[in-house]
Amino acid sequence: MRLRILALTLGLLLATVGAAWAQTTTYPIGVLIPLTGGGAAEGPFLRDAATMAVEEIHALLERVGSPVRFRLIIEDTGTSPEGGLVALESLAAAGVQIVIGPWSSGAASGLRAFANANQILVISPSSTSPALAIPDDFLYRLVTPDTLQGRAVAALLERDGFEQVLIFHRGDSYGAGMAQALKEAFEAAGNRAELLAYDPDQGDYAAEVNELARRLRQLGVEQTAVMLVAFQPDGLNILGHARLNPTLRQARWYGSKDAFSPTFFPPHAPLEIGAFMAQVQMKGFFPTPPANPVRATFEQKYRERYGQEPSPWALYMYDAAWLAALTTLVVGEYDGARARDAFPEVARLFLGASGHKLLDGNGDAAVGVYDAMVAREVDGTYAPVTFGQWESGTGTLQIFNP
Amino acid sequence: MDLTPLVVSFVTFFGIYLILALSMNLEYGLTGLPNFGKVFFYSVGAYTSAFVVSRLMLALGGASLVPWSAEAAVFREELARSEPWLAIGLFLLCLVLAALVGAALGSLLSSPALRVQDVYLALILLVVAEIARVYVRATEGFIGGPHGLGGIPNPFRFIEGAGPRGLAYAGLVLALAAGAYVLVERITHSPFGRLMKAVRDDELAAQVLGKRTHWVKAQVMAVGSALAAVAGVLYAFFTEFVGTEDFDSQLTFTVLLMVILGGAGNHRGVVAGTLIMTAIDRFTRPSFLALLGLQLPVDINYARHALIGVLLVLLILYRPQGLAPEGRVRTAAREEVRHLGVSS
Numbered sequence: 001m002r003l004r005i006l007a008l009t010l011g012l013l014l015a016t017v018g019a020a021w022a023q024t025t026t027y028p029i030g031v032l033i034p035l036t037g038g039g040a041a042e043g044p045f046l047r048d049a050a051t052m053a054v055e056e057i058h059a060l061l062e063r064v065g066s067p068v069r070f071r072l073i074i075e076d077t078g079t080s081p082e083g084g085l086v087a088l089e090s091l092a093a094a095g096v097q098i099v100i101g102p103w104s105s106g107a108a109s110g111l112r113a114f115a116n117a118n119q120i121l122v123i124s125p126s127s128t129s130p131a132l133a134i135p136d137d138f139l140y141r142l143v144t145p146d147t148l149q150g151r152a153v154a155a156l157l158e159r160d161g162f163e164q165v166l167i168f169h170r171g172d173s174y175g176a177g178m179a180q181a182l183k184e185a186f187e188a189a190g191n192r193a194e195l196l197a198y199d200p201d202q203g204d205y206a207a208e209v210n211e212l213a214r215r216l217r218q219l220g221v222e223q224t225a226v227m228l229v230a231f232q233p234d235g236l237n238i239l240g241h242a243r244l245n246p247t248l249r250q251a252r253w254y255g256s257k258d259a260f261s262p263t264f265f266p267p268h269a270p271l272e273i274g275a276f277m278a279q280v281q282m283k284g285f286f287p288t289p290p291a292n293p294v295r296a297t298f299e300q301k302y303r304e305r306y307g308q309e310p311s312p313w314a315l316y317m318y319d320a321a322w323l324a325a326l327t328t329l330v331v332g333e334y335d336g337a338r339a340r341d342a343f344p345e346v347a348r349l350f351l352g353a354s355g356h357k358l359l360d361g362n363g364d365a366a367v368g369v370y371d372a373m374v375a376r377e378v379d380g381t382y383a384p385v386t387f388g389q390w391e392s393g394t395g396t397l398q399i400f401n402p
Numbered sequence: 403m404d405l406t407p408l409v410v411s412f413v414t415f416f417g418i419y420l421i422l423a424l425s426m427n428l429e430y431g432l433t434g435l436p437n438f439g440k441v442f443f444y445s446v447g448a449y450t451s452a453f454v455v456s457r458l459m460l461a462l463g464g465a466s467l468v469p470w471s472a473e474a475a476v477f478r479e480e481l482a483r484s485e486p487w488l489a490i491g492l493f494l495l496c497l498v499l500a501a502l503v504g505a506a507l508g509s510l511l512s513s514p515a516l517r518v519q520d521v522y523l524a525l526i527l528l529v530v531a532e533i534a535r536v537y538v539r540a541t542e543g544f545i546g547g548p549h550g551l552g553g554i555p556n557p558f559r560f561i562e563g564a565g566p567r568g569l570a571y572a573g574l575v576l577a578l579a580a581g582a583y584v585l586v587e588r589i590t591h592s593p594f595g596r597l598m599k600a601v602r603d604d605e606l607a608a609q610v611l612g613k614r615t616h617w618v619k620a621q622v623m624a625v626g627s628a629l630a631a632v633a634g635v636l637y638a639f640f641t642e643f644v645g646t647e648d649f650d651s652q653l654t655f656t657v658l659l660m661v662i663l664g665g666a667g668n669h670r671g672v673v674a675g676t677l678i679m680t681a682i683d684r685f686t687r688p689s690f691l692a693l694l695g696l697q698l699p700v701d702i703n704y705a706r707h708a709l710i711g712v713l714l715v716l717l718i719l720y721r722p723q724g725l726a727p728e729g730r731v732r733t734a735a736r737e738e739v740r741h742l743g744v745s746s
Contacts, residue, residue, distance in 0.1 A: 028692065035703045073692050076703040080647045081550070082637075086411060090689035093408030106647045109550055113642035117564035118407065131549040134472045171539050172647070176548040199536050201650055362472075 026069045027334045029054070029324050030091035032101030032111075032122075033317075037079030038200060039103050041232040041263045042313055046125070047074055048306055049314035050100060052298070053321035070325055077102045081110025092118050097336030098328060100320040103313065105129030105173045112139050119337040123324055125316030129173045130181075133362040138340050140347070142316050142323075142357055143287055144368035144392065146174070150181025152285045152370045152390040153227065153254060154189065155397045160252070160283075162225040163191045168212050168238070169229035169256075171197035178229045178256055194219065200234050209241040213248050221250050228282075229256040232263040236273055239264075243276035253277070255284040260373040260384040261311045274382025277375035285370035285390060286312050288354060295353040319352030326350070368392040372399065403693070408684065410568035414640055416680045417575035418633045421582045423660040423676045424669060425629035428586050430658070431666035431728070432595065433622045434602030436520055439511075439527030440657055442534050443627040445649035446507055447500040447634020449538060452551045452644040454499060455492050459555075462488065470546025475553025482555030493557035493639055500631040508627025509620045517616065531651055539646040550645025554638050575636050582629055586669055589625065591733045598622060599667075599731075659710075663717060665724025674725050682710060 031050050035043040054070050061068055073094060075087035084107030091099060092114075099115075099122045102108050108127040115122045115138040122139045128146045132139060157165055165186055169179040176197065183193040196215060198208040216224055226248070230238060235258065242248040258264070259282065265274045288295075298318055302310040310318075324339075327346045331338045347357040360366040372388035388399040422444060429435040437443075456469035459478045467474040482489040511530060518526070538544055545551040558574075561567040589595055600608040601615045608615050638644045656679070664675025684690065686706040691698065698705075717724070 030689075035701075036707065071692075073688050074701075074703065075688060081641060081643055081645045082648045085641050086415070086683070087687075087689075089407045089411035090684065090687045093405055093411075094689040094692045095403060096689070106550070106645055109552060109643050109645055110641055110648075112552065113556075114564075117567070119564075129549055131470065131472050131475075131546065131552065134476055170548075171536070172548040173550065173645070174548075176542075197540060199539075 023067045024069055025067055026071050027098075027328055028071050028073050028091075028094060028096045029321065030088070030094075030096040030099035030101075030120075031072050031074040032077050032084060032087050032091075032099055032103075032107065033074065034079040034103050034107070035076040037077075037083065038231055038233065039079040041268070042103055042261075042311060043076070045311035045314040046101070046103060046317040049298075049302070049310060049317040050074075050321045052301060052305065053318045054325070057322065057325045068329065070328075072321075077104070077107040079104050079107060081106050083107060084110040085114055087111075088114055088120065088122075092120060097121065097334060098324050098339055099123065100125065100317065100324050102127065105132060105177075108132055108139060108141075109173070112137060115139060119340070121324075121327070121336045121340045121343060123320045123343070125320045126313050128177065130177050131173065133364055135362050137363065138336070140340075140343055140359065140363040142320055142347075142354065142365055144365045145181075146178040147181045147185075148368045148392045149257060149285055149287065149370065150178060150183075151185040151392070151395065152372075152397070153182050153256075154185035154191075155390060155395070156283060156285070156372060157186060157225055157227075157254065158189060158191070159397060159399075160225070162223070162252070164219055164224040165191070165193045165227050165254075166196060166212070166216055166219060166224055167193060167227045167229065168196045168198065168208075169227075170200040170231065170234065172200050174231075175200065175229045179227075182227060198234070198238075200231070202234070203237075205234060205238045206241050209238055209245060209248070212242075213245050216251060217247055221247060224251075225254055226251045227254045227256075228259060231258050232261070232269075235259060235264060236269050239273050239276055240270070243272065243279075249276075249280070251280065253280040253282040255282050257284065257286045257312070259284055260286045260375075261313070262309045263311060265375075265383050266381050267308075271382070274375065275377075278377050278382050282375045283373065283387075285372055286384075287368050288312055288315065288371045292351065292353075292355070294351060295355075298353040315352075315354040319350070319354050319357065322352060323347060323350060323357065372397070404565070405693075406565040406568065408690070408693075410565075410572045412680060412684050413572035414568075414575050414636075415683075416676060417572070417579035418636050418640075419657065419660065419680060420579045420673060420676045421629050421633040421636070422657045423664070423672045424579075424582050424586045425626040425633075426657050426661050427666065427669060427672045428589065428598075428629075429622055429626040431661055431668070431672070432590060432602060433598040433619060434520065435512075435619060435622060436524035437527055437623070437626065438524040438651070438654055438658075439529075439531040440630055440654040441649050441651055442527070442531035443504050443508060443630035444634040444637070444653065445531075445534065445538075445646075446504050446627075447496075447631035447636075448638040448644045448649070449545055449634075450500040450503055450631065451496040451554055451635045451638035452545045454496055455554050456545075456551055458492060459488070470542070470549060470551045472552075475551075478553035478555055482559045486560030489555045489559055490557045492555075493635075496635045496639075497632060500635045501628040504631025504634075505624040505628035509624040512623040512627075513616070513620050528651060528654075531649075531654065535646050535649050545644055545646075548646070550643060550647075552643040554642045554644065556639055556642060571640060575640070578632065578636065582632075583669060583673070585625075585629075590669065591731055594618075594621075596731060659714065662724055663713070665726040665728065667728030668724070668726045671724050671726030679710075682706065682713070
């Protein structure tokens with residue numbers, strides 16, 4: 001008798017679970033992030049942001065009784081074109097037609113042709129290379145191209161009274177693109193900009209930093225600003241050497257957007273690096289809109305769950321995950337080609353943690369609002385503090401916390 | 403479930419890496435030349451493709467665009483779609499040109515280095531590869547500098563559908579890899595192959611017997627470099643993009659690991675080593691586990707690298723000669739042939 005009851009209960013349980021399973025439709029979303037290579041420090045932030053977004057989407061879908069669910073499949077791009085391509089090929093074999101990522105322009109360049117040929121919608125949260133500003137392809141980018149950031153830094157340099165800038169930049173797609181954009185914007189106003197590139201794949205940059213100091217002395221330490229365009233591993237090494245160099249300690253430093261990511265500040269970076277950045281008052285911009293309720297909620301939840309601040313790129317990844325899910329729901333089926341057609345309209349009406357996502361003809365974010373940031377001592381540690389804002393639409397720089 | 407992308411990716415990259423590993427085996431496994439600049443010769447093929455295709459297609463299409471711009475990439479893609487024979491012709495031209503350039507650079511760059519000891523040769527070639535990569539990245543006028551160059555059209559662009567097109571290309575790569583295998587096998591089992599082994603095993607003895615060992619090394623480097631350049635062409639036309647990020651020295655050591663795993667000096671072993679390494683890379687991915695319905699408690703993206711490390715340590719500890727140790731030369735030596743002729 002007991003056995004019969006047990007068997008009946010088990011049967012009912014299995015039938016219930018089976019029915020629920022049969023009703024649920026799960027769509028895969030590919031996540032391409034750098035877990036190794038030059039962008040490895042950023043990967044975990046992006047993964048966590050995407051995971052949080054999908055959990056929120058599931059909570060909403062469950063509340064309204066929707067049978068749709070999403071499953072993230074996370075692949076490492078190795079921050080390289082081949083790594084990006086191989087990762088996307090693997091995702092395609094698993095049936096993925098909608099992808100969020102990759103983080104770097106190099107990986108995006110490697111997978112673009114495959115995405116077009118296989119009609120896979122790719123939503124990059126952070127690729128900014130001008131070489132990928134191509135219309136009618138399957139790659140959308142949620143961040144404005146580097147040309148806008150270059151104009152923002154040029155405006156800040158002029159406001160600070162500089163007529164010369166020495167741009168010390170990564171010799172890769174991102175670094176050269178950003179450096180060239182700043183040079184053009186700064187020189188258009190009659191100023192002078194010099195470029196000094198470094199190989200971003202080295203382990204140590206002592207010789208390059210010495211060369212930077214030598215060039216700065218030639219140009220004049222007082223009247224020349226130093227602009228650093230770097231990612232975290234190379235940037236921290238460079239700043240570590242620079243803080244020991246008497247010439248560079250006297251210089252006025254500016255940084256590209258990544259220099260204001262938490263990965264440059266304690267506890268992710270040595271305290272002395274933060275102290276140096278605060279000492280030289282390193283300034284720059286990050287393409288983040290002014291605080292809005294979505295961003296505030298995301299940042300609070302992220303802090304509660306992971307015990308640390310999200311990186312600025314995490315905001316964009318969070319939005320990319322939401323947009324991927326919303327586009328799928330709007331289309332009503334899992335189809336990369338149809339999702340690609342619907343995406344610009346969904347993005348146009350979307351306000352996320354990183355702001356509005358109106359896209360231009362190349363599928364890149366059209367309007368950028370940049371927070372002006374400076375490294376400062378805050379509560380016994382060091383952190384980036386927002387002191388102003390630059391808007392690409394009007395080209396105006398507003399300082400509200402000097 | 404459509405496994406075509408996985409099959410295409412696996413076969414294509416297996417073929418490309420097999421050509422590289424066979425060329426490394428010819429140089430290192432059979433002649434004892436530690437070519438730590440293998441990635442340079444691979445990049446020569448990719449750069450040659452990017453340079454030739456970008457300029458020629460714009461010239462033939464009558465467009466005056468910056469070759470590495472986004473507009474030029476779109477122009478080339480559209481031209482290749484409307485003129486399929488042009489894309490095929492350019493692909494064949496690049497194969498021949500890259501092989502010639504690779505062979506010339508292989509013998510030219512290595513000839514001064516061949517007069518030094520193995521360790522110095524390895525360092526010189528490693529440095530050459532790094533300098534070349536940094537130079538190309540810093541020189542915009544070649545392949546767009548740090549941005550790289552896109553719009554290198556797949557020669558099978560005329561085939562409708564990504565799946566059939568990918569399979570056709572994978573088949574072509576596999577056929578060329580098979581051709582490379584036949585070539586290195588024939589070289590290995592020829593009198594020249596014996597000479598290569600003599601240079602590796604005792605160069606002084608070979609010199610005493612009147613053999614010009616420098617010339618042998620230069621010839622081997624030329625053949626190996628030509629093969630690596632062909633692999634670079636295949637890579638460029640597969641990804642349809644060439645950027646310097648893909649050509650760092652890590653790739654050289656990945657190829658070397660394939661040779662050591664399979665068994666230096668044994669081409670069949672190298673095939674097995676390449677197959678195992680490609681399989682580890684493809685089948686330890688979250689996407690593949692998702693295909694099988696598996697979800698691991700650890701992030702396999704990190705575990706994959708640890709697995710390769712463990713494999714290498716186990717190999718060194720328990721099977722330093724590789725999976726397939728070097729066998730005997732299958733063709734008879736001249737002395738044996740003469741002896742057989744006398745006795746018959």
